[in-house]
Amino acid sequence: MSSREFDLTTEGIRLYESNHTAGDMIKEHHHEVHQILYALEGEGEVVLNGKSFPFKQDRVAVIVPYSAHSISSDSKLTVLVLAFDQSILGSSVNDDLLDPYFPDTRLVELNPLDGSNVRQLLRKMLYEQSHGNSINYVAMKIFLSELLLKFTRSQAQPEAFDANVLRAERLRTYIDTHYFEIISSSDLSTKLGMSTRHINNIFKDRYQVTPIQYLTEVRIDLAKKLLTKTDKDIASICFEVGFESLSTFYRTFKNSTEVSPNKYRTAYKVELP
Structure with missing residues (x-):
């Protein structure tokens, strides 16, 4: 599966829902663009870099281009998929945030506070996307930068x-x-x-x-x-x-x-x- 199957629009970003019933299996595949997977409801497993991780609410998979991954569902699983082309982000976001902190595919576990904020950002992005004007896509890119910052800070918190x-x-x-x-x-x-x-x-x-x-x-x-x-x-x-x-x-x-x-x-x- 490649990025050609995504309609990222001329703006280079798209957020959509992916629904899975119990026992579904999305076989290993990759894309030519970045993806952020957020488990909205239900439970399952995601395989990243050949390792399997439990996948449920407040867990996020940040997937870099050409990185093989797969998803299986233990119950009804609803995943929000945010696909984006790295070129839509400013050089400072790419150079200081995306590239150094997400050089490869990884799972991010959010605490309840961060999870609440991430869900709110995703709601805002769905709202902006539903209107679809150029100014709405500017807002989506800003919220994407906020998401990446939130994921970065979540990883940096001491154990x-x-x-x-x-x-x-x-x-x-x-x-x-x-x-x-x-x-x-x-x-x-x-x-x-x-x-x-x-x-x-x-x-x-x-x-x-x-x-x-x-x-x-x-x-x-x-x-x-x-x-x-x-x-x-x-x-x-x-x-x-x-x-x-x-x-x-x-x-x-x-x-x-x-x-x-x-x-x-x-x-x-x-x-x-």
């Missing part, structure tokens, strides 16, 4: 022997990089697929604060830097660090520092060149 320690560390990393969009503890529990109480317990055991308390610390620390090292308006700082209203920002900031944002800026402002 931990204790599952709860690993979950807590991943949650902290998620908060550090998504502090501007997290709304509540229920938002985090939904992404992790665990109860709010359990998340609070494992995080507090590791860091002595709850995830939301840590989120507040991250936001306030960043606000302090922006207040003292930039001339940004306080309303802009409030928005940038993730607060929904100025009143909430002022109240939270004062509870943390015992002074208002204005007074903090006056006391600690760094003279800009």
Whole structure:
């Protein structure tokens, strides 16, 4: 099987669904383009580089051109297939992300947080593809770059022997990089697929604060830097660090520092060149 069987459109990218019933077997084959396989539902096995791996939700196969692979299904298996020509990506994405981190075919295991984000990116790509205008394909290429970045960072995460320690560390990393969009503890529990109480317990055991308390610390620390090292308006700082209203920002900031944002800026402002 070759890339000629794919209609990548003139834009060089296509996302589609591949359905398999229990016992189906897609024999070993290869393509002339890159593929990303995401198990949406069900379970099966994928053979990559001659090795067999369990294939289920939150497992992704990144397949380079001319790399032989096969899929078998143990139950009804639904796979999202993202096929793309490497030439559609910018040189920085190819040189700094795709080529060094995915020089060969490999399986990527996603944690629940990353899995939730990957599913959201794939939903966005399906939406853009359904409209099919040139601007929609620009969006698809941007989301593809985000996917590759997500897979790369997922591989780079250190291993931990204790599952709860690993979950807590991943949650902290998620908060550090998504502090501007997290709304509540229920938002985090939904992404992790665990109860709010359990998340609070494992995080507090590791860091002595709850995830939301840590989120507040991250936001306030960043606000302090922006207040003292930039001339940004306080309303802009409030928005940038993730607060929904100025009143909430002022109240939270004062509870943390015992002074208002204005007074903090006056006391600690760094003279800009």
